[in-house]
Amino acid sequence: MVYLTRKEHFNAAHKLYCNHWTPEKNDAVFGKCANKNWHGHNYELYVTVKGEPNSETGFIMNVKDLSLIIDTHICEVLDHKNLNEDIDWGYPMQPSTENVAIWIWNTLEKHIKDCQLHCVKLQETDKIWVEYFGK
Amino acid sequence: MVYLTRKEHFNAAHKLYCNHWTPEKNDAVFGKCANKNWHGHNYELYVTVKGEPNSETGFIMNVKDLSLIIDTHICEVLDHKNLNEDIDWGYPMQPSTENVAIWIWNTLEKHIKDCQLHCVKLQETDKIWVEYFGK
Amino acid sequence: MVYLTRKEHFNAAHKLYCNHWTPEKNDAVFGKCANKNWHGHNYELYVTVKGEPNSETGFIMNVKDLSLIIDTHICEVLDHKNLNEDIDWGYPMQPSTENVAIWIWNTLEKHIKDCQLHCVKLQETDKIWVEYFGK
Amino acid sequence: MVYLTRKEHFNAAHKLYCNHWTPEKNDAVFGKCANKNWHGHNYELYVTVKGEPNSETGFIMNVKDLSLIIDTHICEVLDHKNLNEDIDWGYPMQPSTENVAIWIWNTLEKHIKDCQLHCVKLQETDKIWVEYFGK
Amino acid sequence: MVYLTRKEHFNAAHKLYCNHWTPEKNDAVFGKCANKNWHGHNYELYVTVKGEPNSETGFIMNVKDLSLIIDTHICEVLDHKNLNEDIDWGYPMQPSTENVAIWIWNTLEKHIKDCQLHCVKLQETDKIWVEYFGK
Amino acid sequence: MVYLTRKEHFNAAHKLYCNHWTPEKNDAVFGKCANKNWHGHNYELYVTVKGEPNSETGFIMNVKDLSLIIDTHICEVLDHKNLNEDIDWGYPMQPSTENVAIWIWNTLEKHIKDCQLHCVKLQETDKIWVEYFGK
Numbered sequence: 001m002v003y004l005t006r007k008e009h010f011n012a013a014h015k016l017y018c019n020h021w022t023p024e025k026n027d028a029v030f031g032k033c034a035n036k037n038w039h040g041h042n043y044e045l046y047v048t049v050k051g052e053p054n055s056e057t058g059f060i061m062n063v064k065d066l067s068l069i070i071d072t073h074i075c076e077v078l079d080h081k082n083l084n085e086d087i088d089w090g091y092p093m094q095p096s097t098e099n100v101a102i103w104i105w106n107t108l109e110k111h112i113k114d115c116q117l118h119c120v121k122l123q124e125t126d127k128i129w130v131e132y133f134g135k
Numbered sequence: 136m137v138y139l140t141r142k143e144h145f146n147a148a149h150k151l152y153c154n155h156w157t158p159e160k161n162d163a164v165f166g167k168c169a170n171k172n173w174h175g176h177n178y179e180l181y182v183t184v185k186g187e188p189n190s191e192t193g194f195i196m197n198v199k200d201l202s203l204i205i206d207t208h209i210c211e212v213l214d215h216k217n218l219n220e221d222i223d224w225g226y227p228m229q230p231s232t233e234n235v236a237i238w239i240w241n242t243l244e245k246h247i248k249d250c251q252l253h254c255v256k257l258q259e260t261d262k263i264w265v266e267y268f269g270k
Numbered sequence: 271m272v273y274l275t276r277k278e279h280f281n282a283a284h285k286l287y288c289n290h291w292t293p294e295k296n297d298a299v300f301g302k303c304a305n306k307n308w309h310g311h312n313y314e315l316y317v318t319v320k321g322e323p324n325s326e327t328g329f330i331m332n333v334k335d336l337s338l339i340i341d342t343h344i345c346e347v348l349d350h351k352n353l354n355e356d357i358d359w360g361y362p363m364q365p366s367t368e369n370v371a372i373w374i375w376n377t378l379e380k381h382i383k384d385c386q387l388h389c390v391k392l393q394e395t396d397k398i399w400v401e402y403f404g405k
Numbered sequence: 406m407v408y409l410t411r412k413e414h415f416n417a418a419h420k421l422y423c424n425h426w427t428p429e430k431n432d433a434v435f436g437k438c439a440n441k442n443w444h445g446h447n448y449e450l451y452v453t454v455k456g457e458p459n460s461e462t463g464f465i466m467n468v469k470d471l472s473l474i475i476d477t478h479i480c481e482v483l484d485h486k487n488l489n490e491d492i493d494w495g496y497p498m499q500p501s502t503e504n505v506a507i508w509i510w511n512t513l514e515k516h517i518k519d520c521q522l523h524c525v526k527l528q529e530t531d532k533i534w535v536e537y538f539g540k
Numbered sequence: 541m542v543y544l545t546r547k548e549h550f551n552a553a554h555k556l557y558c559n560h561w562t563p564e565k566n567d568a569v570f571g572k573c574a575n576k577n578w579h580g581h582n583y584e585l586y587v588t589v590k591g592e593p594n595s596e597t598g599f600i601m602n603v604k605d606l607s608l609i610i611d612t613h614i615c616e617v618l619d620h621k622n623l624n625e626d627i628d629w630g631y632p633m634q635p636s637t638e639n640v641a642i643w644i645w646n647t648l649e650k651h652i653k654d655c656q657l658h659c660v661k662l663q664e665t666d667k668i669w670v671e672y673f674g675k
Numbered sequence: 676m677v678y679l680t681r682k683e684h685f686n687a688a689h690k691l692y693c694n695h696w697t698p699e700k701n702d703a704v705f706g707k708c709a710n711k712n713w714h715g716h717n718y719e720l721y722v723t724v725k726g727e728p729n730s731e732t733g734f735i736m737n738v739k740d741l742s743l744i745i746d747t748h749i750c751e752v753l754d755h756k757n758l759n760e761d762i763d764w765g766y767p768m769q770p771s772t773e774n775v776a777i778w779i780w781n782t783l784e785k786h787i788k789d790c791q792l793h794c795v796k797l798q799e800t801d802k803i804w805v806e807y808f809g810k
Binding site: 279281302303305307308311312349350351395 | 684687757
């Protein structure tokens with residue numbers, strides 16, 4: 001079993017805010033992230049798949065295909081978007097790094113064939129990132 | 136003459152848009168950056184000052200003081216803000232990386248004493264940055 | 271289960287030395303790291319916690335709280351210190367990266383509530399780091 | 406159990422090509438990587454071992470020894486080489502990142518004493534890497 | 541005057557070799573870089589242009605256009621190529637980092653309109669790079 | 676004229692302290708850097724030379740020679756040392772990053788032949804560095 005990671009990225013705006021909370025509670029919990037006019041990030045996305053290398057190509061998966069899947073289903077959807085306003089997540093969702101990573105996993109999983117999705121790592125800043133392994 | 140650089144950062148939302156242009160022209164010129172709901176970046180800011188080292192401290196400027204000036208006058212003002220909506224630049228300004236860098240120079244210059252501001256470098260993504268030397 | 275990582279750092283001096291060994295044996299085992307007058311490093315510290323995202327905040331833990339815990343209990347204690355002279359580890363300890371990482375785990379574990387400490391990664395240089403998972 | 410990682414690197418040329426395929430099929434599968442005159446990479450190699458810290462040294466393994474093993478058995482062999490032409494892998498092998506990582510594991514494993522090899526991570530570009538854990 | 545930098549990259553094979561020298565002299569001067577079967581690098585390319593920001597766009601040059609010019613005239617030509625075998629430089633040229641950077645400058649200069657090319661920086665490894673300012 | 680940069684590094688301990696000041700003044704000016712038992716850094720050193728490429732080698736200077744000069748005269752002298760205790764600078768010197776960079780310039784300059792030393796950049800942390808151009 002070999003693990004293959006591909007890095008992609010997207011830039012997006014978001015805010016962290018609970019509409020049924022008071023502004024004061026939003027400030028207390030989310031701090032500057034609750035700014036009503038949004039802020040934004042350069043998100044770095046690392047997708048890891050696992051499998052056994054093909055005896056001819058030496059690939060567990062063609063990394064060009066992996067890159068295309070990530071670009072088509074994730075980066076084209078999220079890049080230069082407002083994560084609170086522009087995205088139909090399919091359910092009400094606070095766009096925290098944790099929740100976006102889980103959504104990316106669920107979106108990618110159905111497109112990875114022949115090998116298995118292993119990890120989605122989403123980096124919000126140089127100092128903060130999350131990893132999700134599907135369970 | 137020695138050059139001293141201090142790196143700081145801030146996260147912000149912005150869009151690039153000319154209100155007196157058609158949406159089509161905005162799309163043609165600014166592409167995804169014209170998304171009306173904004174997008175955002177992790178901005179990395181590098182401020183370089185120059186001067187001669189003090190014979191006792193060996194400093195051209197105490198880097199703690201430089202950091203405090205940048206934080207107070209730039210990062211506190213721009214961090215987790217919407218560069219189109221939240222900031223009073225003092226004049227109408229398209230918040231391109233170029234224009235923000237020039238504004239940072241003009242803001243910082245009056246607070247640097249005893250040595251000279253040399254360069255403001257503002258990095259928007261890993262692949263794009265600008266530098267301004269004050270003229 | 272989602273994994274959240276926060277990066278912090280501290281700068282410290284140390285040496286690797288066994289007082290009951292001869293200087294020759296110290297040199298043979300520790301090389302330059304045995305210099306009696308110490309050397310030092312920029313230590314990069316990565317702390318990973320795991321848990322399930324809160325349905326309202328989307329957080330497994332507020333990263334501001336995680337950062338505060340690390341700063342208070344680790345960075346404030348170790349930053350700009352001599353790891354051989356200035357720190358009360360609670361037991362005799364060679365300040366190798368391995369041992370410091372284990373001490374950081376043991377110190378942090380009691381302060382992480384509501385989610386679980388998963389990994390302490392301590393990076394000594396760009397080329398050397400250790401990870402400890404608590405057992 | 407503590408995990409210790411050492412980073413090393415080597416520069417090499419390679420191409421991805423199946424001699425019993427048509428040039429068209431090689432192009433379709435490998436794209437630019439099939440260029441008959443080769444291309445090349447700066448390979449970053451991360452080797453992780455695991456064990457318990459020695460009570461005197463605080464080391465699970467002396468990192469100087471780990472570095473020497475990697476340099477002697479891997480970097481001296483692969484650095485500034487053509488991975489298709491210059492290396493005797495011991496068996497016919499497509500020099501994909503996956504296959505090279507497995508070969509590195511198998512080569513290193515017999516030289517790691519007193520602690521255990523845990524992971525070989527081989528990075529081909531800033532955006533692509535593989536990890537192998539020995540099974 | 542503001543300076544704008546765009547980073548791109550390409551992967552290539554090369555060797556450093558003077559055909560009219562003996563193999564021994566080639567080894568003495570170029571060391572491992574003289575390996576007859578080539579080696580390779582991930583080249584990072586930084587192109588800096590300078591000019592005054594447009595009053596409407598805030599751009600000294602649209603970075604999408606700059607990226608397209610670099611990709612079309614440099615990366616498409618050099619990526620996944622053998623710098624000794626595959627490229628028509630227009631004159632006999634040792635493919636050292638210095639010489640490739642000068643060639644990139646000369647190639648790009650004629651395509652930069654409305655603002656000026658300022659610097660071509662070409663990075664061969666994390667530890668080695670060259671800069672050329674056109675004279 | 677082409678500029679060639681080589682990166683090297685060393686790890687060292689130091690403190691910033693004026694013996695003829697009170698401890699209180701040392702604390703006020705140098706803060707944590709005045710800790711009497713020292714702290715330390717991973718110093719990254721970038722040396723830039725300039726010249727014209729040789730028509731045969733394509734080099735302005737053989738980067739192996741540049742690396743050897745830096746290692747012999749700087750890294751061997753400063754690596755794993757205490758910058759206050761172990762080094763004979765030739766004159767009384769506060770080991771600030773500024774002063775160490777100037778000393779490195781003065782030490783290297785006499786060993787660079789056939790091309791010219793252009794810049795010494797010394798990085799103390801990811802956020803702080805100095806550059807010296809010899810005047």
